[in-house]
Amino acid sequence: xxxxxxxxxxPSGLLHLGHAYSALVAWDAAGRNREQFILRIEDIxxxxxxxxxxxxxxxxxxxLGLQWxxxxxxxxxxxxxxxxxxxxxxxxxxxxxxxxxxxxxQEEIAxxxxxxxGPDGALYPGICRALTKAERxxxxxxxxxxxxxLDASAAAARTGPLQWTDQRRGSIDVDSALFGDVVIARKDxxxxxxxxxxxxxAAQSIELITRGExxxxxxxxHRILQELLGLPVPTWHHHALxxxxxxxxxxxRSDARAVRAYRDAGMTPEQVAQLAQRSPTC
Ligand code: GLU
Numbered sequence: 001x002x003x004x005x006x007x008x009x010x011p012s013g014l015l016h017l018g019h020a021y022s023a024l025v026a027w028d029a030a031g032r033n034r035e036q037f038i039l040r041i042e043d044i045x046x047x048x049x050x051x052x053x054x055x056x057x058x059x060x061x062x063x064l065g066l067q068w069x070x071x072x073x074x075x076x077x078x079x080x081x082x083x084x085x086x087x088x089x090x091x092x093x094x095x096x097x098x099x100x101x102x103x104x105x106q107e108e109i110a111x112x113x114x115x116x117x118g119p120d121g122a123l124y125p126g127i128c129r130a131l132t133k134a135e136r137x138x139x140x141x142x143x144x145x146x147x148x149x150l151d152a153s154a155a156a157a158r159t160g161p162l163q164w165t166d167q168r169r170g171s172i173d174v175d176s177a178l179f180g181d182v183v184i185a186r187k188d189x190x191x192x193x194x195x196x197x198x199x200x201x202a203a204q205s206i207e208l209i210t211r212g213e214x215x216x217x218x219x220x221x222h223r224i225l226q227e228l229l230g231l232p233v234p235t236w237h238h239h240a241l242x243x244x245x246x247x248x249x250x251x252x253r254s255d256a257r258a259v260r261a262y263r264d265a266g267m268t269p270e271q272v273a274q275l276a277q278r279s280p281t282c
Contacts, residue, residue: 002031003208003235006038006201007061010045011053014258015060018212018242021276025239026210027066034067038204041074044189044196049076060259064269073204075196082191085199086148086184088229094155095184097146098128099139116180119217123180124149148185150221152176159227164219167208167237178220198222202231210237242276 007023009015015023030036039061043049054074061068089095100108108125109115116123129151131139140146156176163171184195201209216238226233262272 002033002036003029004036004206005029005208005210006040006206008040008042009057010042011050011057012048013053014056014260016258017276020064020259020272021242022212023061023066024273024276029208029210034069037068039068039072040200041072043074043076044191063263079190082196082199085195085229092158092228094151094158094228095148096129096151098149099144099146100127118179129181145187147183147187149181150184152181155224155228159224162223162227164223165235167235174220174223176224178217182221194221194225198225198231201234206234208235208237212241213238214241
């Protein structure tokens with residue numbers, strides 16, 4: 001049975017074999033039907049995203065035989081929508097402003113012997129969560145730049161226990177402490193991957209979110225945000241990641257082969273699809 005699904009690349013480089021695999025998983029889950037396969041460009045980080053990479057995404061996906069409906073949603077055009085989502089979280093009192101620099105955080109982590117760690121490393125040590133109301137207001141008024149962080153325990157208290165379903169792993173209990181107080185709105189762009197992705201998946205009525213295993217744990221955060229924002233809950237399919245012969249993730253390698261490099265070397269779209277589908281390991 002097919003589902004409405006999506007492929008959501010960031011145009012910060014050329015599509016490589018790992019992206020091709022991810023796109024093909026979504027395309028197959030969508031029943032190879034352009035009405036069901038949503039392409040979304042996740043380009044909120046203007047320092048990393050480039051127009052030529054976006055053009056290359058369209059070209060490479062077309063070359064692979066994938067089709068989608070127009071217009072394509074581009075996250076850079078939706079900052080006002082994400083700001084409205086942030087306001088809703090503010091009204092629930094589950095986010096707080098964070099003035100910390102990267103250095104403040106590193107120093108605090110180095111000071112504490114048992115800094116909690118999550119799947120992506122040390123968690124935010126809660127420095128700005130502990131500010132008094134007066135301290136917070138003074139710093140806001142001084143014009144110091146700030147991000148917004150989720151108050152993970154306040155959020156958990158508000159949502160109560162939550163679950164989500166992964167097609168490969170079954171029902172998963174949300175662990176709100178796994179990522180700690182993640183950034184929901186960055187200082188520079190006023191949103192974050194986590195906030196934008198849950199708002200857009202709902203706006204595009206996505207039923208099945210297919211993406212790599214590397215984002216498996218992020219789904220805990222997404223499920224919490226969906227609940228806080230009153231958004232529908234899709235199903236997830238986190239697929240295996242492509243690795244090279246030595247087991248290293250392709251995306252981490254500087255020489256990850258771009259889809260167009262295979263094309264330029266004379267391979268057909270079918271051969272590239274086969275190569276992508278042969279490579280994943282768990
Ligand atoms: N934009 C993300 C990436 O390119 C994918 C996010 C997602 O599928 O949820 O890695």
